[in-house]
Amino acid sequence: MFFETMLLTFKLAITTTIILFIIGVPIALWISTTKLKIKPIIETIVSMPLVLPPTVIGFYLLIFLGPNSAIGGFVETYFDTRLVLSYEGILIGSVIFSFPFMIHPLQSGLQSLPKSLVEASYTLGKSKFQTLLHVQLPNIRSSLLTGLVLTFAHTVGEFGVVLMIGGNIPGQTRVASLAIYDEVEGLNYDVANQYALTLFAISFFVLLIVYSVNKKYSGVLR
Amino acid sequence: MIEIDIQKSFKNQNERINFNFKTSIEQGSLSALFGKSGSGKTTLLRLLSGLETPDCGQISVAGKIWFDSNKKINLSPQKRDVGFVFQDYALFPNMSVIENLRFAQNEKNEDFLEEILEIVELKEFKNKMPASLSGGQKQRTALARAVARKPKLLLLDEALSALDNTMRKNLQDNIEKIHKRFNMTTLMISHDIAEVYKLASKVIMIDNGAILKEGNPDILFESSKISGKFKFSAKILKIQKADTIYIVTLLIGDNLTKVVATQSEIEKMNIGDVVLVASKAFNPIIIT
Numbered sequence: 001m002f003f004e005t006m007l008l009t010f011k012l013a014i015t016t017t018i019i020l021f022i023i024g025v026p027i028a029l030w031i032s033t034t035k036l037k038i039k040p041i042i043e044t045i046v047s048m049p050l051v052l053p054p055t056v057i058g059f060y061l062l063i064f065l066g067p068n069s070a071i072g073g074f075v076e077t078y079f080d081t082r083l084v085l086s087y088e089g090i091l092i093g094s095v096i097f098s099f100p101f102m103i104h105p106l107q108s109g110l111q112s113l114p115k116s117l118v119e120a121s122y123t124l125g126k127s128k129f130q131t132l133l134h135v136q137l138p139n140i141r142s143s144l145l146t147g148l149v150l151t152f153a154h155t156v157g158e159f160g161v162v163l164m165i166g167g168n169i170p171g172q173t174r175v176a177s178l179a180i181y182d183e184v185e186g187l188n189y190d191v192a193n194q195y196a197l198t199l200f201a202i203s204f205f206v207l208l209i210v211y212s213v214n215k216k217y218s219g220v221l222r
Numbered sequence: 223m224i225e226i227d228i229q230k231s232f233k234n235q236n237e238r239i240n241f242n243f244k245t246s247i248e249q250g251s252l253s254a255l256f257g258k259s260g261s262g263k264t265t266l267l268r269l270l271s272g273l274e275t276p277d278c279g280q281i282s283v284a285g286k287i288w289f290d291s292n293k294k295i296n297l298s299p300q301k302r303d304v305g306f307v308f309q310d311y312a313l314f315p316n317m318s319v320i321e322n323l324r325f326a327q328n329e330k331n332e333d334f335l336e337e338i339l340e341i342v343e344l345k346e347f348k349n350k351m352p353a354s355l356s357g358g359q360k361q362r363t364a365l366a367r368a369v370a371r372k373p374k375l376l377l378l379d380e381a382l383s384a385l386d387n388t389m390r391k392n393l394q395d396n397i398e399k400i401h402k403r404f405n406m407t408t409l410m411i412s413h414d415i416a417e418v419y420k421l422a423s424k425v426i427m428i429d430n431g432a433i434l435k436e437g438n439p440d441i442l443f444e445s446s447k448i449s450g451k452f453k454f455s456a457k458i459l460k461i462q463k464a465d466t467i468y469i470v471t472l473l474i475g476d477n478l479t480k481v482v483a484t485q486s487e488i489e490k491m492n493i494g495d496v497v498l499v500a501s502k503a504f505n506p507i508i509i510t
Binding site for chain 1: 271300304310312316326367368371
């Protein structure tokens, strides 16, 4: 049971981080360069998960992804997948809930790069994609690392959204943070401590790695 | 031939600035853009390289159209085949000197890179990261990188302004060598009259977003009708009164010299001015 829950927790966190990285880089790039007037609106939407209670996000996801909703119904009919009370559901919830944790570091990293680096790459005949791959991303390594790790750690630690949209189904949607709550309810303090201590240790070491590596990178690039 | 005839208007905080550039530059020549800061020199380079788009006009380089508002042609910076040396160097911090140069090449040609590194005297630094280079070395790397793809047009944005005198002279020599060796059409921004005299065959004076005048470097001096045998640009360092005349101390290159001037001549001079010192009808003695 313990290992199953831990495995699910990390599967969720890793998948969320990968998805957010893939969609986060183009979005952060767009926000950091756009001159459109709707930029503040987009930035607000990206930051909303920071201020909203997770239950609010969970509640709306439940409404909009449920089998009776347009999106939920469509996916269930054509892809045979239910988006609530399922792994897919908590994955979507995690991606939305951790959005700002990936976008913000990437955006500030990209904005802090001198504009002339990108322009120099263009005048050297390199496309936008080549410039992103060889110039922009390698020079914001510390922002990249921060975004990846924060997203991962934040997903491991989330509670409200997963509970709302996933229920608490063992092996499917019961992640470590939910399991702790469950075990305490059942007065199984030993098992709760096992989960809690594991999460505590992992969080500590993950953040320790970020700060140590960031220090090394900033030494190379400054 | 490079033909330029472009207009662009920018909105500043409170005023509108109109740029209007019309000139032609000979293939293989080295021309200098000369003018006050804010006059539009950098903007002209950015318009040529495609980093900014003119409102209307044409740019053609060696018969190829880079921009034409009537025909709706606007080549991206990637397709324009320019080498741009940025004022802040813009070296990629994640690549070593040689990697910066390699990144610039579309077709790999290590021999060519070695040759450039030799000219700019960076051979022994080729594996260093930009962060560990001095200002002059960074500048030379930026120059080498811009040359590495053999551009049709080499643009130097105040390439030498941040350097001290010795490094400046060094880089001037590098620019001259590169220009002679590869015959690239070069357009450089300069504030320094001596530099313009040394390197450029043509000066384009820019003021307030338009070309004030252009021609050979003598035009830098309004009243240069003098056909002096010896002509130097000099900076006024000191004006001293001595009896009824004045002694003006001038800096020519790295040398100090003193010249006599009258009261009426003094009135037009200010300390720090760059002037032309000319002399004719005298026999210089050459000491060997």
